Amino acid sequence: MNKSDTRLKRIMTAPFSVWMAIFVIVPIGLVLYYAFTSSEGGFTLENIASIWEYRGTYLISIELALVATVICLLMAYPLAYSISKMKARRQQTMVLLVMLPMWMNFLIRTYAWMTILEDTGLINTFIKFLLSLVGYEFEGFTMINTNGAIVLGMVYNFLPYMVLPIYTVLTKIDRSVIEAARDLGAGGMDVFTRVILPQSVPGIISGITMVFVPAVSTFVISKLLGGGMTYLIGDIIENYFLGNTGEVNYNVGAALSLVLMVLILISMGIMNHFDEDAETNGGGLF
Amino acid sequence: MKALSRIYNFLVFAFLYAPIAVMIVYSFNGIKSRSVLEGFSLQWYQELFHDSVIMKSLYTSLLLAVLSAIISTIIGTAAAVGINASRGIRKKIYLAVNNIPMVNPDIVTAVSMMILFVFVFSTLNKFEMGFGTLLIAHITFCIPYVILEVLPKIKGMDSNIYNAALDLGCPPIKSFIKVVLPQIKPGIVTGLIMAFTLSLDDFIISYFNSGSTVQTLSVTIFSMTKKPYSPKINALSTLLFTAILILLLIINLPKDKNSVKKKGAKK
Numbered sequence: 001m002n003k004s005d006t007r008l009k010r011i012m013t014a015p016f017s018v019w020m021a022i023f024v025i026v027p028i029g030l031v032l033y034y035a036f037t038s039s040e041g042g043f044t045l046e047n048i049a050s051i052w053e054y055r056g057t058y059l060i061s062i063e064l065a066l067v068a069t070v071i072c073l074l075m076a077y078p079l080a081y082s083i084s085k086m087k088a089r090r091q092q093t094m095v096l097l098v099m100l101p102m103w104m105n106f107l108i109r110t111y112a113w114m115t116i117l118e119d120t121g122l123i124n125t126f127i128k129f130l131l132s133l134v135g136y137e138f139e140g141f142t143m144i145n146t147n148g149a150i151v152l153g154m155v156y157n158f159l160p161y162m163v164l165p166i167y168t169v170l171t172k173i174d175r176s177v178i179e180a181a182r183d184l185g186a187g188g189m190d191v192f193t194r195v196i197l198p199q200s201v202p203g204i205i206s207g208i209t210m211v212f213v214p215a216v217s218t219f220v221i222s223k224l225l226g227g228g229m230t231y232l233i234g235d236i237i238e239n240y241f242l243g244n245t246g247e248v249n250y251n252v253g254a255a256l257s258l259v260l261m262v263l264i265l266i267s268m269g270i271m272n273h274f275d276e277d278a279e280t281n282g283g284g285l286f
Numbered sequence: 287m288k289a290l291s292r293i294y295n296f297l298v299f300a301f302l303y304a305p306i307a308v309m310i311v312y313s314f315n316g317i318k319s320r321s322v323l324e325g326f327s328l329q330w331y332q333e334l335f336h337d338s339v340i341m342k343s344l345y346t347s348l349l350l351a352v353l354s355a356i357i358s359t360i361i362g363t364a365a366a367v368g369i370n371a372s373r374g375i376r377k378k379i380y381l382a383v384n385n386i387p388m389v390n391p392d393i394v395t396a397v398s399m400m401i402l403f404v405f406v407f408s409t410l411n412k413f414e415m416g417f418g419t420l421l422i423a424h425i426t427f428c429i430p431y432v433i434l435e436v437l438p439k440i441k442g443m444d445s446n447i448y449n450a451a452l453d454l455g456c457p458p459i460k461s462f463i464k465v466v467l468p469q470i471k472p473g474i475v476t477g478l479i480m481a482f483t484l485s486l487d488d489f490i491i492s493y494f495n496s497g498s499t500v501q502t503l504s505v506t507i508f509s510m511t512k513k514p515y516s517p518k519i520n521a522l523s524t525l526l527f528t529a530i531l532i533l534l535l536i537i538n539l540p541k542d543k544n545s546v547k548k549k550g551a552k553k
Contacts, residue, residue: 008458009371013380016429020383023426027398028386030405082291094295097348099424101302107489107507108523112305114511115312115320122308125321146533161332217287217391220489224511234393239477241397241494250401264391 019207023198031261034254050260054236054256057070058263061233065216068154069162072211073204075155076162081196081205083163084170095167102160110153117225145227151226153221154211161210169203170196205271213264233260306527313520320515330521337518343506346417347486350502354424355482360430362481363427363474367466369433370440384430393429398492399423403495415497423495424485431484432477439473440466480536 010205038044083094101109131138136168143149173196181195215221219234226232233256239246241254316325333338366426369380387395399422407413443466449459467474489504496505512521 008462012364012366014370014373015361016368016380016433019361019426019429020386022511023399023402024383024386027402029403031394031398034401073341075298078291078294082295087545096538098302099297100534101306103483103487103534104306104523104527105489105504105507106487107504107511107527108304108309108519111507111511111519112309112523116305116308118320120321122321156301156305173388213391217393219393220508237393237397242398250404253397254401257397261390261394264389268389268393280327 018225019048031254031257033252034169035258036255037251039249039251050252051255051259053153054233057231057233057236058259060147061216062263064151064230064232065154065212068151068158068215069208069212071151072159072162073208076159076166076207077200077204080166080170081168091171095164098160098163098167103153107220107224109157110221113149113153113156114144114224117149119144144225145229147226147230149225150222150230150232153225154215154218157221158211158215161214162207164208165210166203167198169200173199201274205274209271211269212267216264217260219231288500289290306523309520309523313524315517315520318515318517328452330517331525334518334521334525338394338508339501340503340522342519343501343503346500347503350417350420350424351485352487353421353484355478357476358425358428358481359474361433362429362477363436363470365429366433366436366440366470367462370437374377384433384452386430387427388430389433392490393486393494396423396426396491399426399491400494413494414499416500418433419495419497420492420500420502423491424488427479427488427491428484431480432474435477436473439470443469 036070038046047272079098083091083098087151102192114121118124119140119142121144128138128140136224147193167179177199178191178195181191186194216232217234219232219238222228222230222235228235237253237256237260238244240249240256310384311323312320313330314326314328315323315330318426328359338421365380365384368494369377369384372380401502403415407415447469448461451465487504488502489508492502492505493508497501501509507519507522510516
């Protein structure tokens with residue numbers, strides 16, 4: 001490598017480095033700064049301490065996101081598995097079908113569920129109609145503005161994020177390994193639990209992170225489908241920064257964001273711990 | 287077993303597409319109801335096109351998506367080339383920084399940039415949030431995805447060809463344009479499309495960084511969900527869905543044709 005080559009390399013990365021330094025590193029530094037200062041500017045731990053007040057909110061956010069993640073995993077795995085066994089041409093079409101709703105605007109997708117779940121919405125109207133045929137008066141279920149509706153919104157919006165990575169690892173499993181297991185006398189169930197499932201762990205893990213992270217930090221789904229009955233941590237952060245229903249306080253907002261960021265980093269660390277091949281995989285990626 | 291998995295797949299796809307189907311059907315509803323269907327009309331489409339707020343925000347979103355896709359693709363592609371060529375700790379730092387916006391929840395990225403803008407603007411006592419801040423924010427979260435698409439393509443490239451061009455006396459920049467660019471073009475195109483769709487779909491980052499003067503389509507839809515029901519949203523979603531469907535078909539069809547041609551050529 002000659003000198004002009006190194007210079008060229010530096011020139012190529014310069015816009016990226018400058019841009020990311022100003023718009024990624026500095027903002028995170030500012031979040032840290034705001035989290036540890038009072039509105040007058042002095043150092044304080046009060047913001048971090050005041051987060052204790054919101055422990056219930058963190059817990060319910062984590063709980064709902066976890067439930068949604070588990071449901072996504074249980075729904076996505078069989079689908080991804082059966083797609084991976086189809087003919088190549090059909091696989092392409094199916095993957096496209098999984099991705100297509102994802103390309104619809106996120107808000108529109110969530111809004112559509114409002115229409116369906118409402119008290120006078122599609123499901124209730126339909127059930128009422130059926131029951132009125134047999135002469136039964138029915139009040140209708142309350143589905144919207146419940147935690148169940150929030151979980152449904154999360155599952156619906158993030159399901160493709162679970163299907164795609166699992167599908168990708170499943171297609172990469174070496175067929176001959178499965179055949180070898182069969183030749184050595186493993187039954188269908190054994191092949192699945194001892195060969196296929198362990199090899200799909202990296203896909204499951206990236207699926208879990210891709211569902212859990214947006215689910216735990218959402219404020220749109222809880223607003224639209226939860227009707228403001230359940231506050232998630234995203235709602236609290238939004239309020240502190242935009243003050244739609246309360247006072248604006250960047251310092252507490254920054255502290256809340258910081259804790260959320262750390263929580264996610266920790267859970268990702270735990271997740272990667274389960275993935276024994278994480279290091280070799282990461283090495284391959286980079 | 288096979289029938290069972292067919293039924294299962296059908297149910298999951300029904301779940302994925304039911305809300306979209308409902309919106310499409312209700313966009314043609316003759317009355318303003320979320321549950322009762324009566325008659326057929328195009329009145330919601332008419333109202334949609336006469337809604338200046340929606341039309342203006344659609345224009346803002348498209349302009350924003352085009353600009354941020356182009357700029358982030360240029361910065362990202364150049365960076366990917368540089369990152370691929372660097373080694374050791376420097377490379378690790380580049381990749382770690384690149385990962386931050388992808389790993390962080392959107393709301394944290396959004397809020398951190400908002401703090402930066404508010405901090406700088408209030409210190410300078412000049413400027414306010416608007417299209418400029420939106421563009422900066424969108425470029426920032428698009429760059430990592432462009433790099434993610436382009437980097438593997440560069441890595442998979444035979445660097446000997448580039449070196450051969452240099453040995454034959456071609457200046458570095460010219461050999462980059464003539465030799466490297468054509469080889470990584472598929473990655474660049476995928477990155478560009480990805481950045482475009484990410485920008486168009488984004489709500490959270492736009493919501494915090496758009497200020498009060500400019501609205502993207504997502505922000506407008508969000509404010510519409512808080513108001514009384516309007517079937518205009520259904521009409522809008524139907525149009526968007528059709529546009530995406532056509533776009534996907536266009537992207538996927540030529541590829542198939544090429545592969546057919548290639549197969550034919552092999553024979």
